[in-house]
Amino acid sequence: MGIRFGGDYNPEQWPEEVWAEDLELMRTARVSMVTAGIFSWARVQPRPDVWDFGWFDRVMDGLAGAGIDVCLATMTASPPPWLSHAHPEMLPEDADGRRRWPGARQHYCPSSPVYRSHAVRLVEQLAARYAGHPALALWHIGNEYGCHTRQCFCEVSAADFRRWLRDRYSTVDALNAAWSTAFWSQAYGDFDEVLPPRTAPTFPNPAQQLDYLRFGDEALRACYLAEKDVLDRLSPAIPVTTNLMPQHKPVDAFAWAPHLDTMALDFYQDPHVPDDHIRAGYAFDLMRSAGGGRPWLLLEQAPGAVNWRPRNGPKPPGTMRLWSWQAVAQGADAVLFFQWRQSLGGAEKFHSAMLPHAGTDTRIFREVTALGRELAAVPEIAGTRSRADVALLADWNSWWALELDSKPSTALDLAQLTLEHYRPLFEAGVACDIVPPGRDLTGYRMVVVPHLYLLTAEDARRLTGYVRDGGRLVVSFFSGIVDAHDRVHPGGAPAPLRELLGLRVEEFWPLAAGVSVAVGGGYTGRADLWSEAIDLEGAEAVAQFTEGDLAGRPAVTRHGYGRGTAWYVGTRLEPALLRALWDDVREAAGVLPVLPGLPDGVQAAVREGAGGRFLFLLNHGGTTADVALPEPMRDALAGDAAAVERVTLAARGVAVLTAVGQGG
Numbered sequence: 001m002g003i004r005f006g007g008d009y010n011p012e013q014w015p016e017e018v019w020a021e022d023l024e025l026m027r028t029a030r031v032s033m034v035t036a037g038i039f040s041w042a043r044v045q046p047r048p049d050v051w052d053f054g055w056f057d058r059v060m061d062g063l064a065g066a067g068i069d070v071c072l073a074t075m076t077a078s079p080p081p082w083l084s085h086a087h088p089e090m091l092p093e094d095a096d097g098r099r100r101w102p103g104a105r106q107h108y109c110p111s112s113p114v115y116r117s118h119a120v121r122l123v124e125q126l127a128a129r130y131a132g133h134p135a136l137a138l139w140h141i142g143n144e145y146g147c148h149t150r151q152c153f154c155e156v157s158a159a160d161f162r163r164w165l166r167d168r169y170s171t172v173d174a175l176n177a178a179w180s181t182a183f184w185s186q187a188y189g190d191f192d193e194v195l196p197p198r199t200a201p202t203f204p205n206p207a208q209q210l211d212y213l214r215f216g217d218e219a220l221r222a223c224y225l226a227e228k229d230v231l232d233r234l235s236p237a238i239p240v241t242t243n244l245m246p247q248h249k250p251v252d253a254f255a256w257a258p259h260l261d262t263m264a265l266d267f268y269q270d271p272h273v274p275d276d277h278i279r280a281g282y283a284f285d286l287m288r289s290a291g292g293g294r295p296w297l298l299l300e301q302a303p304g305a306v307n308w309r310p311r312n313g314p315k316p317p318g319t320m321r322l323w324s325w326q327a328v329a330q331g332a333d334a335v336l337f338f339q340w341r342q343s344l345g346g347a348e349k350f351h352s353a354m355l356p357h358a359g360t361d362t363r364i365f366r367e368v369t370a371l372g373r374e375l376a377a378v379p380e381i382a383g384t385r386s387r388a389d390v391a392l393l394a395d396w397n398s399w400w401a402l403e404l405d406s407k408p409s410t411a412l413d414l415a416q417l418t419l420e421h422y423r424p425l426f427e428a429g430v431a432c433d434i435v436p437p438g439r440d441l442t443g444y445r446m447v448v449v450p451h452l453y454l455l456t457a458e459d460a461r462r463l464t465g466y467v468r469d470g471g472r473l474v475v476s477f478f479s480g481i482v483d484a485h486d487r488v489h490p491g492g493a494p495a496p497l498r499e500l501l502g503l504r505v506e507e508f509w510p511l512a513a514g515v516s517v518a519v520g521g522g523y524t525g526r527a528d529l530w531s532e533a534i535d536l537e538g539a540e541a542v543a544q545f546t547e548g549d550l551a552g553r554p555a556v557t558r559h560g561y562g563r564g565t566a567w568y569v570g571t572r573l574e575p576a577l578l579r580a581l582w583d584d585v586r587e588a589a590g591v592l593p594v595l596p597g598l599p600d601g602v603q604a605a606v607r608e609g610a611g612g613r614f615l616f617l618l619n620h621g622g623t624t625a626d627v628a629l630p631e632p633m634r635d636a637l638a639g640d641a642a643a644v645e646r647v648t649l650a651a652r653g654v655a656v657l658t659a660v661g662q663g664g
Helices: 017-028 054-065 082-084 115-128 155-169 172-178 205-232 251-259 275-290 318-328 363-377 396-402 414-427 457-468 495-501 576-590
Strands: 003-009 033-036 069-073 136-139 264-266 296-300 332-337 390-393 432-435 446-449 472-476 504-509 515-520 525-528 532-536 540-546 552-560 562-569 604-611 612-619 625-635 643-648 655-660
Touching: 003 296, 003 363, 033 054, 033 136, 033 332, 054 069, 082 115, 115 205, 155 172, 155 515, 205 251, 205 396, 251 275, 251 396, 264 275, 275 296, 275 318, 275 414, 275 432, 318 332, 318 363, 318 504, 318 612, 318 655, 332 363, 332 552, 390 414, 390 552, 396 414, 414 432, 414 576, 446 457, 446 576, 446 604, 457 472, 457 540, 457 552, 457 562, 472 495, 472 576, 495 504, 495 552, 495 562, 515 552, 525 576, 532 552, 562 576, 604 625, 612 625, 643 655
Parallel strands: 003 033, 003 332, 033 069, 069 136, 264 296, 296 332, 390 432, 390 446, 446 472, 472 562
Antiparallel strands: 504 532, 515 525, 515 540, 540 552, 552 562, 604 612, 612 655, 625 643, 625 655
16 A cells, blocks of 8 residues: 555535546545544534434545545544533643633543543444445544543543542552652542542642552543544454653553554644654554654644744645654654644634645645655555664653652753663664563663653563673663662662662762763763762762762763673763763664764664565755665665665755666
8 A cells, every 4th residue: 555645634614526637636636545523523423313424425536436445533532512512521720729621622520421422422333334335445533532532520520530549559558558658648538539630739649640640641541441442343354543742741651552553744844943753753652662663653743833832833845744754763653633624713724734725836736746655656665674782771650650749850851861872873873762661672682761761670670681691771760669669678778679789878978950060081971950879889989070070970971790790870971971872882882874974964764564675764954965875876866866875965855766677
């Protein structure tokens, strides 16, 4: 089928006479898939016992006749007004008990049995009607779970939370132990006494907050699974997915992945952020890795400006093409947009679309059409995969726990800090998997662990075994501090990793805002945000603090353990120092870039499989770049161009290179 190309299609926003024009223009743009029906609930079920699918039948039939596949949404992302009017108890409440009202979208409590039962009823209607439709290629359940209603604190959620706690802990004594309720006289005598962590006079119990974040994620997933159960029963031949979001804290991508037949992502890069392609790189690698290396789907991006940032810049010429090809280079088998035709009304009328308000004689439509032709020209890419020698660990439980209150510093933004760990690998042209700490690390030459605050004993043993067996591990500060219940590991930080790292952290020493300190030794420069009083217990210091209260104490350490080596970084090194350290660890681990000698700003990625081997070169820099190739290759995007040994990439340029003779 090749790389799928298209976008969200919302024909209910337009008179029916426009639909035929849509189909003709989709053919022109080489659209091969649309996502349809995401916000159609009120149209197909205008009243509780009234169903109107006739118009949607015509939409589906028209798309099938045009040879366009449909990623069919279950339409449950935004309940119709009649439902919340009849059942206001299904509306969500915040931690202060304030109700969130209809008028936008996602106005439902994830635990609401009313919402779930009506959603399931709708999905049963859809599956019974369209399971065998020739246009149907994929089911799209819900939409962007947790985007607006991340958690609900109403009485319905409270009762569901208590059920969840009973399932998790069985006895109230076990709950009290897990939540350390001996502190502040919080001991419970019965599960019925437990409430969600609503707004309290001061810091709520951190273990309670952590469990509520876990519960919130599972409540959202229960909505998804209730609909998936219907589709598995009535439409078993059609794969299912839902669209996740990048570094989306309420939804644990690794926990959702086993329930998705293919991973799918919405990603909106910001043209006003010059290096936002690095954030994209992390999100794309996460999708590929969470799915076990399988190709994933970019279900939404913007062809131009969005409407929801304070300042919504358009994508300059060539940017949409570059960023779309970046997704493909990092494993995407679909490039879709929000949306096909730009809305005339509603909250997103200024969000760009493939077909803008100004029509076909526009830069955006010309660029969209050109991209559709390019993607259609290389169908062999679909299904190919990437591999990596480096893994970066990510863990939602640790993220949730780290950013709760009552810490040595509340300035630890894990999403940003993780990107700081990923950047040196991306800029060095090194392929990277993003994996949870429970993943088998065998085969990775280097593993990076950014601030794994919550670390179970089992995962600590896994990391220890990885190094003992010859791995190279880099661990950043404030890691291995607490267990799964946010209780401090006894024995001094980082207790479960002390032997592995060969050190003890005597005292955390966060730095004041705007303050930096000098480090010297093997790595000389500045560091900020955090420092630690480190005592060596077998490790060697490869950099020391050279000023401040910890002058002379270790800042970066190295420890041989078994057949491997573990490094520890006890501060936030400035970017150049972190890159130098990562490069040294990579060299020691034997990790090579995808393509050595890349100019600054040029990304290289490889996908290979039955369709062949593809080397992607993408120039994120602002100037022309010249790249030497490992062998004579031809650019699959340049038609019948001859093989070359060097490629010149214009700013925002893209090349998709194959071996001479590949593809016939």
